Amino acid sequence: MSNAGVIxxxxxxxxxxxxxxxxxxxxxxxxxxxxxxxPFFLAQLADMRDFFGNLPLFLIFxxxxxxxxxxxxxxxxxxxxxxxxxxxxxxxxxxxxYFAAMAFYVVALLGTLPxxxxxxxxxxxxxxxxxxxxxxxxxxxxLYMAVGIFTSGLLRDQISAFILGMLACFALFxxxxxxxxxxxxxxxxxxxxxxxxxxxxxxxxxxxxxGVLELGDLAYFLGLTAxxxxxxAVWLEGxxx
Amino acid sequence: xxxxxxxxxxxxxxxxxxxxxxxxxxxxxxGFLGPNGAGKSTAMKIVTTFLAPDGGTVSVDGIDVLRNxxxxxxxxxxxPENHPLYVDMMVHEYLQFVGRARGLAGDELRRRLExxxxxxxxxxxxxxxxxxxxxxxxxxxxxxxxxxxxxxVLILDEPTSGLDPLQIIGIRELxxxxxxxxxxxxxTHILQEVSPVTDRVVIINGGRIVADGRIGELERAAMGxxxxxxxxxxxxxxxxxxxxxxxxxxxxxxxxxRDGAARFEVRADFGQDVLAPLGRxxxxxxxxxxxxxxxxxxxxxxxxxxxxxxxxxxxxxxx
Ligand SMILES: Nc1ncnc2c1ncn2[C@@H]1O[C@H](COP(=O)(O)OP(=O)(O)OP(=O)(O)O)[C@@H](O)[C@H]1O
Ligand SMILES: [Mg+2]
Numbered sequence: 001m002s003n004a005g006v007i008x009x010x011x012x013x014x015x016x017x018x019x020x021x022x023x024x025x026x027x028x029x030x031x032x033x034x035x036x037x038x039p040f041f042l043a044q045l046a047d048m049r050d051f052f053g054n055l056p057l058f059l060i061f062x063x064x065x066x067x068x069x070x071x072x073x074x075x076x077x078x079x080x081x082x083x084x085x086x087x088x089x090x091x092x093x094x095x096x097x098y099f100a101a102m103a104f105y106v107v108a109l110l111g112t113l114p115x116x117x118x119x120x121x122x123x124x125x126x127x128x129x130x131x132x133x134x135x136x137x138x139x140x141x142x143l144y145m146a147v148g149i150f151t152s153g154l155l156r157d158q159i160s161a162f163i164l165g166m167l168a169c170f171a172l173f174x175x176x177x178x179x180x181x182x183x184x185x186x187x188x189x190x191x192x193x194x195x196x197x198x199x200x201x202x203x204x205x206x207x208x209x210x211g212v213l214e215l216g217d218l219a220y221f222l223g224l225t226a227x228x229x230x231x232x233a234v235w236l237e238g239x240x241x
Numbered sequence: 242x243x244x245x246x247x248x249x250x251x252x253x254x255x256x257x258x259x260x261x262x263x264x265x266x267x268x269x270x271x272g273f274l275g276p277n278g279a280g281k282s283t284a285m286k287i288v289t290t291f292l293a294p295d296g297g298t299v300s301v302d303g304i305d306v307l308r309n310x311x312x313x314x315x316x317x318x319x320x321p322e323n324h325p326l327y328v329d330m331m332v333h334e335y336l337q338f339v340g341r342a343r344g345l346a347g348d349e350l351r352r353r354l355e356x357x358x359x360x361x362x363x364x365x366x367x368x369x370x371x372x373x374x375x376x377x378x379x380x381x382x383x384x385x386x387x388x389x390x391x392x393x394v395l396i397l398d399e400p401t402s403g404l405d406p407l408q409i410i411g412i413r414e415l416x417x418x419x420x421x422x423x424x425x426x427x428x429t430h431i432l433q434e435v436s437p438v439t440d441r442v443v444i445i446n447g448g449r450i451v452a453d454g455r456i457g458e459l460e461r462a463a464m465g466x467x468x469x470x471x472x473x474x475x476x477x478x479x480x481x482x483x484x485x486x487x488x489x490x491x492x493x494x495x496x497x498x499r500d501g502a503a504r505f506e507v508r509a510d511f512g513q514d515v516l517a518p519l520g521r522x523x524x525x526x527x528x529x530x531x532x533x534x535x536x537x538x539x540x541x542x543x544x545x546x547x548x549x550x551x552x553x554x555x556x557x558x559x560x
Contacts, residue, residue, distance in 0.1 A: 077325075082386070085291050088342065
C-alpha cells in the first residue's frame, strides 16, 4: 500500500470509529433531503435545482465539521509527532487525510442518490444537470475540504478549527455573491469585482449546476483546492523551524 | 551512529538548546538527564527530524537530518514524551497501522507484531481499545510502536514516566535486552534508573550540556573531592578540633549522628589515603570509632551540583 494509502485507511476508519460520523451523515441527509423535498412536493418540479442550490451554504457548516479534527486532534494528542516522524513525506500524510475526509463526504453524497433515482422513475429530469450538480457538489466539497484541512492545522483546538474553517469557507462564498462584490466595489472601486472573479465560487458553481461543463470552472475549483493543499504542505514543513 | 554538533534551537525568545554537542557510537546506550525544561525533549525532537535545528548539524548513521530526513526516520524508533496513541483504535489495529506506515506488510508485519507484543507484554490487551488501557499499558503500546520496524536507533523520551516500580523494572529489562543490537538514547528524571541500564550519561541544563561521560568519572569530576563519613564516641568539640589539626582534610563538617557520637563529613583529595589516619586519630585519643566510610557522590549529588543554576562553573563539567 502507498504511504498516503496507509494514512487514508486509518483516517477513514477513524470517522466511523465514533458515533459522530453517523450523526453527521444523518444530519446531512435529513437536512438536505428535507430542504429539497418541501419545494419538490409543493411545486412538483422534477429536478434537483433546490438541492444543489442549498449546498454552498449548507457545506459551509458541514465540511469544517468534518475537517476540524484532521490536524487539531493529532496536535492535541501526541500522534502529530508520530505522523511527522514516519518515513514518508508530510504531504503524503496530508493527502491521506484529505482523501479520507473526501471519502467520508462522498459516502454522505451517495446517500442522496435515491433522489435522482426517484426523479428518473417519476418524471424526466435533466440528467445533464443532475450529473453537473453532483460534479459541482464534489468540486465544491473538495475546495471547502482543502480550506478546512488547512485551517485545522493552524489551531490546536477542534472547535476553534471548526469556526475558523467556517469563516474561511464563508468568505469564499461571500465574495462570489453579486450584492457583496457590488458593496465592496462601492468602498474600493473594482476590488469587489476583482475578488468575485478571482475567488468567488458561486459563478463557477452555478455554471456546473446548469449542467454546463467548462474548463474554466473546473480549473477554478481544482486550482484553488490545490492552492490550499499546497499552503497546508508548506505549513507542515515550515512548522519545523 | 548519532552525531549532534553545536545545535541551537530557539522558540521565540526562549533558547531551548544553546550549542549542544554529543556523539554516540553504534550499540551504545545513553542516559539523557536534566531538570524540567532543560531541553531534553527538544534535542530528541531534532534528532528524530520532528524539529529542525536553528544552527548546527545532526546526523544519524552518517545521514544528515536536514538533507535526508526520510532516511533518518526509517532508521529510528521514537517514543515521544506524550503518548503517540490513537485512542479510538484497538492495540493491534494501532500497531498494524504504524507497521504499515513504516513499510511492513504481509508475513513480515505479522512476525514483527508477534515479536513486539511478546517483548512489550501486550498479549492480554492486544484486542482492547487503547482508551481502556491503564497508563502503563499505554506506555508499553507506545514502546511497541517504536520497536515495530526493528530500528537500529531508539529514541525514548521518558519511557518509564508514570509507571509503577514493577513496570519500571519491566521496561528497564526490555531496554537491557535490546542493548546488544541497538543504539539507544533515553531521557529520564529518575536517576536510579540509569546505572542499571548504562553508565554513559549526558546531563543537560538550561540548553547546555554540563556533563558527558561515564557515571563514575562524572561523579568525581563534578564534586572534585572524595567524601568520607567518620564518627567517634567523643566530645564533639574536641573531635572537631582534632580533625582540623589532622591535616590532609579539606573540609570538616559536623553532621547528625547517633546519641553520644560525634559525626563528621570530611572531604579529601581522590587517591589520598585518609581512612587509616582517621582510624588512628580515634585510637590516639582513646575514642571508639563508630563509623568510617567512604561515601562516593551519587549520580544524584552530581546531578544536583551540575544543574543547580550557577552552582558549578562550566570548567568543572566534563565536556
Ligand atoms: N513548542 C514550543 N514552544 C515554545 N517553547 C518551547 C516549545 N517546546 C519547548 N519549549 C521550551 O524549550 C525549553 C526546553 O523544553 P524541553 O521540552 O526540551 O525540556 P525537557 O528537558 O524535555 O523538560 P521535561 O523534563 O519537563 O520534559 C523549555 O523552556 C520549554 O518551555
Ligand atoms: Mg521533556
